[in-house]
Amino acid sequence: AQLCDVAVWAPNHKLTWPWVFCEVRGAARKQLGDTCADVMVAQNEPSPRxxxxxGKFERAPVVLVVGSESGDTDLRTAENRDAVSAAVQNILLGATALGLAxxxxxxxxGANDSVARFCGFAGDTTIVAMIYLGWPTDVPKGFERPAPRITQRT
Known part of the structure; x- marks a missing residue:
């Protein structure tokens, strides 16, 4: 809940408050994995995948599923998704500040609708993130990133 409180400080054009959250813990993590895997079976995905x-959602004690509600226009739906992506970044920064991985x-x-149903979200919700949260087992090594591409006009 603390990370969701941080999330909602994200910029939000037209104040639509489009984010929805589902905290998945315990046995529900396996159910979430089964929900996704069942869709993959229907799509003839390879068995190893x-x-x-x-089992992949059981690797972390908590998986936070973050969805974006659709808007009343295509533009508003896109703006909502942008706002939710900013909210996800706030969650990641908040997790780091709390010492979480x-x-x-x-x-x-193909699993969006099934995951949205699993989470109890409205049918037109787009799943933007499935965030694994837990305690780090080691300190991740940083790596060089390419320089930002910046253009200037004067």
Missing amino acids: VQKTR SFWSSCPT
Whole structure:
């Protein structure tokens, strides 16, 4: 809940408050994996990928699923998703500030509607993030990133 409180400070054009959250713990993590894996089976995904998906959410004590509600226009829906992405960044920064490890994962291809139903979200919700949260087992090594591309006009 503390990280969701941080999330809602994200910029939000037109104040639509489009984010929805589902905290997945305990046995529900396996159910979430099964929900995603069942979609993968229906899509004829390779068995090793399906089996990996069934158990992958159990790697962290908490998985926070973050969704974006659709807007009344395509533009508003896009703006809502942008706001939710900013909210996810706030969650990741908040987790780091609390000493937690975090990892932003996307929803498996084709599983959006099934995951939204699992979470109890409205049918038109887009899953923006499935965030793994837990205590770090080691300190991740930083790495060089490319310089930002900046253009200037005067």
